[in-house]
Amino acid sequence: METQWSTRIRWADLPEHVKVGIESILGDPVVEAVGQHGGFSPGTADRVRTITGRRAFVKAVNPALNSTTPGIHRKEAAITAVLPPSLPAPSLIGKFDDGEWIALVLTDVEGTHPQVPWHMSELALVLDALLGLARTPIPGELEKLPRLEEELAKDFKGWARIREDHTESCDPWILENLDCLERLAEFGLQNSGGSSLVHTDVRADNILITRENGAILVDWPWACIGSAWFDALTVLVNVRVFDPMFDVEAVLGTHPVFSKAEASIVDGYLSGLGAYFIDAARQPAPQGLPTVRAFQQRQGDAVVGWLRQRLAARD
Secondary structure, eight states, X not given: OOOOOOOOOOGGGSOHHHHHHHHHHHTSOEEEEEEOOOSSOSSOOEEEEETTOOEEEEEEEOTTTOSSHHHHHHHHHHHHTTSOTTSSSOOEEEEEEOSSOEEEEEOOOOXXXXXXXXXXXXXXXXXXXXXXXXXXXXXXXXTTSOBHHHHHTTGGGHHHHHHHSOOTTSOHHHHHTHHHHHHHHHHHHHTOOOSEEEOSOOSGGXXXXXXXXXXXXXXXXXXXXXXXXXHHHHHHHHHHHHOTTSOHHHHXXXXXXXXXXXXXXXXXXXXXXXXXXXXXXXXXXXXXXXXXXXXXXXXXXXXXXXXXXHHHHHO
């Protein structure tokens, strides 16, 4: 099952003054740039090497490519700059920002995205990393991050919007069960609080598996504070996207990151995530991101399918 990512610009497409600004951060001219696949930003995502052999990861965008992505990059720069060194995350080397173009220069992680369909060995590495993340004290610089319940409030109310305006192609099971789905999503939202750092956008293309058998999480603009196992559940949703037959329930019942995951709250998170994905997939494609809606539909189908199985098993 293949994912169609958005078309990105490359290092060679950047204006000369942006390249010069990035090279001044690195201290030397860039002699090699290799574009990376994955994600949905239309901006650059390049592994670069300088004339002296220094390596880094560079991502750059301007409003002409997508009006909201520059702001997202600025948020990511601010958050990444103060992430504890112990976290499974790249470090910010520096940023270039001329008010239009924003470029992040990050440490280059020598790793590859998890294989999809997922393999249990790599899934275990990711869940182990998320367990460590959940147990890491939040530094003072990050205590003012948004709370997870605030970040999810609008998204988890997607079922109400679908009730008011839905297409003929909407899954009949969803329409027949909207009352239940709304109640579950509201319950999930009410129980999304916590004191852990939450990435909130963990999926295969935002993870790198290293040669040392570690898992590094990239792209941190949506970090917030909340449930210790919300991220881990979203990873299992990503597993289901690429392999609906994967026994995610077995993982849910055995990995320690889910030790406090009550069944009713799992259902609530799944319903809320389904509300977000199904509602978002109906919207027009954002500027420069022509494939994101189709992928949101796939995620919605995966999460609703899983929730439906869980509810049927209790009938």
